Amino acid sequence: MKKNIITLLTLTYLIWGCSGTPKVLEYGTEGCHYCKMTIVDKQHAAQYVTKKGRTYSFDAAECMLNQLKEINEETVNLFLVNDYNDPGSMLDASKATYLISKNIPSPMGEYLSAFGTIGAAREIQTEQGGELFTWTEIKNRFDL
Template sequence: MKPFIILLLVIFGCIMGCSVSPKPIDYGHVGCHYCSMTIVDKQHAAQLVTTKGKVFNFDAVECMMNQLKDDQTEMALFLVNDFDRPGELVDAKNATYLISENIPSPMGAFLSAFSEEKAAQNTLDDNGGELLSWTELKQEYK
């Protein structure tokens, strides 16, 4: 009976350890997977989660996009911080992106993500730049 309980605990641990979900970013303590810079900017951070549940954190959307260009690992989740809600990860595929030289990002690409297109448009109106969809952003980083 004891080996059966141990086996169940091991299986349960494996299942819980391999869940595919976002993980909170430990700002100020964790480094970017791509450039190793400490992640401190809550408006520009990003995260990838593999199909096996492994999490990769990035200090900027541009680092995440460069990683995707270099890495063929199968990803389950593509997440970016919402510029208007610092620290809140949103689905990168549904976000609207703004490249504006008036809004610096950690790695100098001037790239910000917005969960709402209207918010991105308002920020564009105030700062200038160019709006991109996820598909257009991926083309920029091919």
């Protein structure tokens, strides 16, 4: 009986530990997995969570996209990006709308920002110029 309880607790821990839950980014102290710069920009950071539950944080969406060239994307459970209009708030990268505008610098110089809605992205595009992309389109632009 005691062995069964220990086995059950171990399985519960493994299932919860590998659930693919993102971690809170520690801005100003955590380093980018790709370029090693300190993550400070709350409007451009990104993160992915593997199916095994490991999280990888990035100072910019472009670092995450470049990292994807080096891994099997099928191992990833969840992609997240900062919402430009809600600094520090993460959103599902596959549902975000992306804007590349030379008037909005991003940490790695790709001028790439993510938005929670297409309406929000269009509003900033009207003010700042640039081109809008879906998740699929931005991955294609990065040759993924």
